[in-house]
Structures are given as structure tokens and as C-alpha cells.
Amino acid sequence: MPSLVDIMSQVSAQLSASMEASRMAFSHNLTKGEAVEEALRQFLRNHLPASIGVTHGQVIDRHGAISKQLDVILYDAQRTPILFSDAAANNQILPVEGVVAAIECKTNLRTSEVPDLAQSAELLKSLDKTAYYLQDNPVIRSVKTAYGKEWDALPVFYFVFAFDGPSIDVIGNAVKVEHQNRELEERIDMVCVMNSGVVVNGNLPLSGIDAIPFPGSHVLSSQTKHPLLFFYILMCRYVLQAQVPPIAVQRYIPDGFAF
Numbered sequence: 001m002p003s004l005v006d007i008m009s010q011v012s013a014q015l016s017a018s019m020e021a022s023r024m025a026f027s028h029n030l031t032k033g034e035a036v037e038e039a040l041r042q043f044l045r046n047h048l049p050a051s052i053g054v055t056h057g058q059v060i061d062r063h064g065a066i067s068k069q070l071d072v073i074l075y076d077a078q079r080t081p082i083l084f085s086d087a088a089a090n091n092q093i094l095p096v097e098g099v100v101a102a103i104e105c106k107t108n109l110r111t112s113e114v115p116d117l118a119q120s121a122e123l124l125k126s127l128d129k130t131a132y133y134l135q136d137n138p139v140i141r142s143v144k145t146a147y148g149k150e151w152d153a154l155p156v157f158y159f160v161f162a163f164d165g166p167s168i169d170v171i172g173n174a175v176k177v178e179h180q181n182r183e184l185e186e187r188i189d190m191v192c193v194m195n196s197g198v199v200v201n202g203n204l205p206l207s208g209i210d211a212i213p214f215p216g217s218h219v220l221s222s223q224t225k226h227p228l229l230f231f232y233i234l235m236c237r238y239v240l241q242a243q244v245p246p247i248a249v250q251r252y253i254p255d256g257f258a259f
Helices: 004-025 029-047 111-126 168-179 227-239
Strands: 052-060 070-076 084-086 091-095 099-108 144-146 149-151 157-164 190-193 197-202 218-223
Touching (some): 029 052, 029 070, 029 099, 070 091, 111 157, 111 168
Parallel strands (some): 052 091
Antiparallel strands (some): 190 197, 197 218
16 A cells, blocks of 8 residues: 555656646746646645635735735635635635635745745734634633744744755755744745755754744755655644634724724
8 A cells, every 4th residue: 555655756746747847838937837836726725625725815914914915825714704806817815814824836946036935924924813703711712832932823824835946955044044033933934845855944853843933943954855745744734733713804894984
């Protein structure tokens, strides 16, 4: 019977072939990039439970602050209202409370793009994620832990996925520079480059490795023969545990609005 490694190795080969076909078929960079993004979204639809929605567009908070355009948005499909949907472009706007993670997809990741990605991550993670139905003094409080802190609802995770790029050490060093003046929860969490490896967080040999930064962790560049499997397993640890409380969408209505 095939193991998970065997299965994901085959999936990785299929995803690589699909992305390579897209790169060969389209000469226009924008069209090529869109095809690669859709290949990643389809992979996630096929390999995440139906409770995790997969789309692209923007994320907004109840004050009107909005993220940049995001290639992949993972959200709680059972509890998240769709605030806007463009049928032609399939772009959507979602409330940040229902969003679990975002993934930026690059055909060929360049180190010069890392600062912009870090700013996009910080902007997304700065959105006010508080429009929930939560009791003021609950008898039992469900608390989540991430980035060395406790949260009523987990922050949005931000990952980068690239088909190609320079060595993973070069990418890791660029990410490390952008992390210097940012809090743990404001950073790019993890980067996967299909032809190179994965940028993760760790404190070896004390605390192992993780998809997101934690107190005392460092940026680690991991060269691996199975970058997609590595990325998928680490990402799922958080995506599959990110339970979303009921969303109070009425808080998105401006004060003084008359129906």
C-alpha cells in the first residue's frame, strides 16, 4: 500500500507538470501567473476538507480596512459570509473573521519581491478580527495559542508558494531581513519553493520546526526532496485546527446607518 510520502510525491509531480504546462502555454506573464495560481487553488481544493473554502480576492475588517489582492484565501466555508463576489473574475471579498490563511503564489519568486510580500502579510494580519459572537464572561473559554500568545480566534496565517526561484538559503536570508523589526504575528509565516525547499521557523535542537514563528525561533531554510509535502503537513497543522467562532456580520454596518 502506498504511503503518504508516495502519494504526495505523485501529487507534487502532477502539480509541477501542471504549472510547467501553464508556463509553456502562456507567453504573457500575467496570464501565466494566473494559471499557476489556479493550479495551486485546485490542489488545495482537492486536498483540504470541504469545510475549508478556497478562493481569491481581498479581505476586509469591520472598520473598512482592506488587504491587498490575495492569490489564495482559505476560509471557514461553513461560517463565513461572502460580502462581495465578482462572477466574471471569480474574485471575492471576505470578512477577516472567517479567514484562516492566505497564500501568495509566484511563478518565479525573486528576492526583490520579499519586502512587498512582507508588507502584504503585515497589512493582512493588522486587520481587526473581533466581529464575533462571544460571551463577555463565559463559563468555559476556548483559547487558542499561537506566536507565543493566547487568542480567542487565531490570527490569519500568511504563506508564500513559488514554482521556481533562487536557492532556499537566498530566500530564507531575504525573509530574515524583513522579520527584524516585525512582531512574530506580523511576519510571513512560511515560504515554499517547489524546486528548492521550504523556509520554516525553528529552534533546533530544542523545539523542532514549525509553520509559524514562536518565541525563540529563527528562520530556517530547509532543503528537501519533498517541499510540497513538507509545506502541506506544516500548514495543515494550523489550517485544520483554526476553528472560527460565529461571525457577527452586523458589526460591518456603519454606525448611524438607517435601513
